[in-house]
Amino acid sequence: MAEENAIELRGVKKAWGDVVAVQSFDVEIRKGEFFSLLGPSGCGKTTTLRMIAGLEEPTEGQILLEGHDVVRVPPYRRNVHTVFQDYALFPHMTVNKNIWFPLKMRGISLSDAGQRIDRVLRLVNMEGYERRLPQQLSGGQRQRIALARSLVDEPAALLLDEPLGALDFKLRGAMQKVLKDIQRNVGITFIYVTHDQTEALTMSDRIAVMKSGRVHQIGTPDEIYSRPATAFVASFIGEMNFLHGRRLQAQGEMPQAEVGGHRFRASRSTITGTPGSGDEVLVCIRTERVQVNSHRGTDHEVEGTVRRIVYRGTDYELTCDLAGQEVRAVVSAVDWNPELRVGTQARLGFNAADITFFPQAEEKEIVQYTTEAV
Amino acid sequence: MGERFSAPRALLRGIPITVWMLCLVAVPLGYTFLISFFQVEGLQIAAKFTLKNYRLFFTDPMYSGILLKSMLLALAIALLAILAGYPLAYMLSFRVRRGKQALFMLSIIPLWVSYLVRIIAWRTILGNKGVINSALTSLGLIQEPLSFLLYNRFAIAVTLTYICIPFVFIPVYTSLEKIPRNIMEASSDLGAGELRTFFNVVLPLSLPGLVTGFIFAFIIALGDYIIPQQLGGTQGIMFGNLIWSQFGFAFNWPFGAALSFILLAISVTILGLTSRFGSTEGGFLSE
Structure with missing residues (x-):
């Protein structure tokens, strides 16, 4: 062979x-x-x-x-x-x-x-x-x-x-x-x-x-x-949100974490060993997987204040504040609702299938290309 | 607007170099050329036009014989200097990692030492009681000192080769340093071992430096008269000595001038024939 x-x-x-x-x-x-x-x-x-x-x-x-x-x-x-x-x-x-x-x-x-x-x-x-x-x-x-x-x-x-x-x-x-x-x-x-x-x-x-x-x-x-x-891989390829969360008791098969008072379930977690509740975790979701004011039902829905809107030709990049952390979402220009402006509230939808947990220790390996890093 | 003013300004800028070239090159050379057609009457140079000086050179086989002998010796010296200088440059450029700069300086440091001192040094090495002979004698390898070492063409060749090595080394080293290293890696990657990389890639790309070094060595060796005089003995008379003697004790400046021009013509011809290899970078080997 x-x-x-x-x-x-x-x-x-x-x-x-x-x-x-x-x-x-x-x-x-x-x-x-x-x-x-x-x-x-x-x-x-x-x-x-x-x-x-x-x-x-x-x-x-x-x-x-x-x-x-x-x-x-x-x-x-x-x-x-x-x-x-x-x-x-x-x-x-x-x-x-x-x-x-x-x-x-x-x-x-x-x-x-x-x-x-x-x-x-x-x-x-x-x-x-x-x-x-x-x-x-x-x-x-x-x-x-x-x-x-x-x-x-x-x-x-x-x-x-x-x-x-x-x-x-x-x-x-x-x-x-x-x-x-x-x-x-x-x-x-x-x-x-x-x-x-x-x-x-x-x-x-x-x-x-x-x-x-x-x-x-x-x-x-x-x-x-x-x-x-x-x-690192998650951050190097594509555009990814990294949110700081705290581990909760798993619900059935799915690990759970809490971010700014909101509860998220993840389809994947790379954290090995038996995690105690209260451990810090990185909650990750691709920017294009974050639904904004969507009519399709999602597993989790949270309200966030729009902080920044960047027009990029084929799409808009929206940055929202979620309990002190930034969440970026990419919305196709076709689906864009012009009522979204800086300062308004947006409804952000997340599906558990799109969420991954990484150990907090890996945060230092993340490649940051956000505006803060510039 | 700039166009209109640039022509006179360019003219002005050209004045210093023109004056310099006129005073140091054109006038002396022109004067020498002129008196090569004059003749000596008693101890005076008479400004009477004659071709006698050139005729003498071309009719008396002694002169052309010495010229031919000098050219062959200069050719041998240039080739020996390449044989010694090229490997030195190659090793330094490709093999040495640390202390490259220091080794480079060491290789060209002989240029800073007085020419005469270096000649005397070689006499001390090659002489009857010199370094080589006394070493061999004390080792019991020879009874009598070897006499072929000094006061002959061998001594001239050895010393002039030594003098010429830095003049070959510097241009060759420079052209080797200019070869991008990944080109040699590509050659190795595509199936050429070190030897074939050398002949297919390194040698052709270093040819400009090699030709320049060859010209330097050849012309230095062809024109030299001090080393033949000091180390050459009786068989050591070279074309340079011939010219020198016409200006010196023979006091026949016109004939000396004619000989100088013959040497100059040869040097310029060689320069012209080889400079097209020396000056172009890279492209000359392809059809």
Whole structure:
């Protein structure tokens, strides 16, 4: 069964002296999978990628490529290629020669490589640029040539290190589709490093969310988004409300907590052990799951004073005061009721299915992008 | 509006450099060129036009023989200086992590020591009672001091190579430092070991520095006359000495000037042939 995996990490750890960059990473990446390493800068995602490429040596653990441990194998003998953030094209070689390079290293002459070069150029939609030098190409074009160069000798996996990081917003969106299409066409395993949650969510089959060298969660985009394993994951991906609450006696299967005198039930709680009532907990709900003045019935309904309204084109972000804590709600512009103004009361509805409890201790790991943090 | 004033202002700004170039380069060079067509009458330089000086060079095989010999020696010295300087620059640029700056300074510190002092130092190393001979003698490896070390072309080659190493090292090191490290990582990642990365990526990208270093070394070696004079012995006469002697005890400035111009023409030709490699960055190796 191990052959099903393109790449397997077993207890991979990287430390420079006392500084731990990656701690004990275990994962099995299937053949043909689009796997993302997602996290803020300094989380160890690039170091992990470089260890798979062979550009860094792990302090501990095993890295298996198609079932073989490659920790001692130099990068030039590993059947994986890296696409670097700033492309790393050879400036003294034409596009043609750049793409030929990995084939040349395998002893294939330029004339024999012609067909394969043509094929990857077609794949990245860059026919006709064979004789250009890298400095005569735009950023997006260079990126595609770097991709073609890495694909031409059909490696077992492609390692992409924030490949779209240097491109502007619109081009990035277009390149995401190009990348995903190419990956689907060639069926090669992609390991994709990014700090952009949208990029990870839209492109990946699975995502590993990392912070400070630790893997917080590995799962499909849906699992990561709807069932975050830690408060950090919940805060890093999407927009999440974190409310301070106190634990109450569980009601049947469902844990309960109280926020500002209101009682909330949660469908999920990551708090382990037997919690005593009175313990502090983080009560979490996605901003788009908070119903505002809804006619649909919800499990919990509370009144809050509108503090701030931000128009964002497709929707409005509403910030309400709930017993001294802020609750943000996103309301589609289509459903917007213009009677809602700053200072008016809004009826906020919560469903237990959308609520998760996290241990209070995880609060320090939350990534805050609220106005208070600015 | 700025356009209208910029032309005269640019002219004004150009005056200092023009005067400087005229006084220090054009006038002396022009004067030398002029007297290379003059002749000596008694102990006077007579301003009578003649091609005799150039004719002498091209008809007497002794002169062209010395020139050819000097060029071959200079070529050998330039290549030796590259063989010594390039690996030094490569190691310092790619292998040394700590103390890089200090090692760089150490590599170019010989440039701060007086030229003559360094020549005398080599005489002390290579001489009959020098470092090498006394070491070998005291070890019992030789009875008589090795005489091939000093006062011949070997001594010139060794010392001039030593003089030229920093002039190769500096431009090569600079061009190696300019190579983005991730390009070398990409090369390794795409299947090239260190040797193939060197020949396919590092060497082509450092070629501008290498060519510059070669030109420096070659021209320094070709024009030098002090080292041949001090360490060359009887077989050590080089083209530089020939020129020097015309201006010195032979007191034939016109002939010396003609020889100088022949040397200058050769240097400029070499510079012209190689500078297209030295000046362009990167792009020259592709078709």
